[in-house]
Amino acid sequence: MPMTGLTGSRVRERRLAAGIGQADLARAAGISPSYLNLIEHNRRRIGDEVLNRLAGVLGVDVGLLAEGAEAGILQDLRAAAEMAASTKPEMERLDELLGRFPGWADLLAVQFRRIGHLERMVAALNDRISHDPHLSQALHEVLSAVSSVRSTAAILAETEDIEPEWRARFHGNLHADSERLAQGAEALVAYLDGSEQEADTGAAAPQEELEDWLAERGWHLAALEAGAAGIAGLEPEVAALASGAARALAKDWIVQAAADAESLPLAAFEAALDKDGTGDPLRLAQHFGTDVLAVFRRLAFRKDAPEGLVVCDGSGALLVRKPVEGFLLPRHGSACALWPLYSALARPAQPISAYAEMPGLAPRRYQLRAYCAVQHPLGFAGPELRDAAMLIAPLSAATGAEAQAALKIGSSCRICPRAGCIARREPSIMAETG
Structure with missing residues (x-):
């Protein structure tokens, strides 16, 4: 059992919380009071056998004494300390805080997460009011x-x-x-x-109504895996949407999703994905002989898929917004000009990949893959149409993301706290960070 240097402090705090005297605990655990006193002051290591006996007497899991609070609490406390501009918390004493005052440590971590939630809420409300x-x-x-x-x-x-x-x-x-x-x-x-009441009154924008409908289904329409019969099965749900525009968007979405399911059968697609190992959309598109944006959609709209997806047209307006945790997508107005999505829009048929970091109390990193497809539906005499997509894959420290140079991006200028951004087009209402 791995133990931290403050296992003794946790034993003491649990004993005091249970109202057990030091001598009584020592007697019940079969050790001397003087030895227990040294343990509680972190002056003696504890063997696994003694630790198990102490945990049994105290009525707690041995892991709580050996490892203390969850690693997530420690991570939240570190992130909160890094955000402190006017004070300098004692980072080297975080373990001591966790060991001696687990309740206070948990409260600080909960408040840190609550502040992050409220900041995201304010950003979303400001985005709505502004645009x-x-x-x-x-x-x-x-x-x-x-x-x-x-x-x-x-x-x-x-x-x-x-x-x-x-x-x-x-x-x-x-x-x-x-x-x-x-x-x-x-x-x-x-x-x-x-x-x-948006769904009943039609107050929501048609695109938002469509996205809400898809989000309720996890962005995966399983019925379409069965082919044409699945389209008919979704008709009652589409008819229940509040606005005619949302129903039209939903019908277009279903037709496209059905075509993707036909060209990229789910079982074969997931088998190829596992075999490839890299999740490279371009290689998967070459394997199936289909277009890259279809692979993007198939990756993002699988059941429980962790990836997010944004799609824009030639004007840069976002047509699809499948969110992913921590990556705030603007519901109205323009997005961050530094997104690889817009680099791809300017360079059709050129795959673009980048590691990126979103600002916040606990900045998160993502792998972004972007690609732009060009169409000429009216031939030489007609205009060129561009559709660009960006696949958003969350990264963790386990993937080695921390070692990668990351592009510092945001959601949109108005709600981005980054100071000195070279692509900023309007002032931010948020507190500035690096």
């Missing part, structure tokens, strides 16, 4: 009505000799603008309050 076209339109309607009411009221209040006919007309305008203001305010409140 949501529905919210912008609702606010514009309210402000326009307020201005009209104010102007009409000012004329009535400041002009004494208005003819009765004109006064009646102004009163009518004032009433109409007041009604418009009330309706606009009600619509705005309903929209802001309507996150739970």
Whole structure:
């Protein structure tokens, strides 16, 4: 059993929490009180046999005494300490904090995770407020009505000799603008309050409605693996979507997913993926004789697939947003200009791979693979259409990601805290980090 240098401290804290005297614990464990005292002050190593007896008397798992709190708590505490700008926590005493005050250590770790969650929530809300076209339109309607009411009221209040006919007309305008203001305010409140009612009222954007529907199914439509019969089975679900635009998007999605399932049968695809070992989309595309973006979609939309995926058109607008933990995707507006997605968009048919790091309380690393496909649906006489995709694969220290040079990227400028970014196009509302 591996033990840290503070096993004795954990024994002492558990004993005190249980209300057991030192002599009583020593007697029950079959050791002398003086030896237990040395153990509790970390002056003697503990053999496995003695540790097992102490754990049995204290009624705890021996692993809790030997290794202390979970490694995740220690990782969170280290990340929290690295984020501290005004203070310098004693990093060398983290083990002591965990051993002597496990409750406080757990509280700090929980608060650190809570702060990270709240920061992501603030970023998402700011992104919505800054770029949501529905919210912008609702606010514009309210402000326009307020201005009209104010102007009409000012004329009535400041002009004494208005003819009765004109006064009646102004009163009518004032009433109409007041009604418009009330309706606009009600619509705005309903929209802001309507996150739970979006599916019923159609308040959500069609793309968001489609993404919510796919997210509920884990981004995997298993029925399509059965072929054409699976498409018919999904028709009732598509018909239940709130807006006609969302239903149209869902039908297009299903047609494309069915085509991917036909060209890349799941069993054969997963067998080839295991055999290849690298997960290289280009090699898989060559193996199956299909296009690279189809492989991207198949990788990301398998059942329980860890990869995320974003797809954009030639304008850079995001058409598909399958999220992955820690990699914040903007719901409205433009994404980070440093994403390899946009490098691929400018260089069609050239595969681009990069390691990248997203900012945050505990920065996370990802392997990003991007590719752009070009189409000419109208031949030589028509325009060129580009679709670029970026596969987002989370990395862990076990993969050696820490040793790789990482591209410092973000979500979008408005909610990115990176200081001195060469690609920044607007100031950030977030606290700056490196």
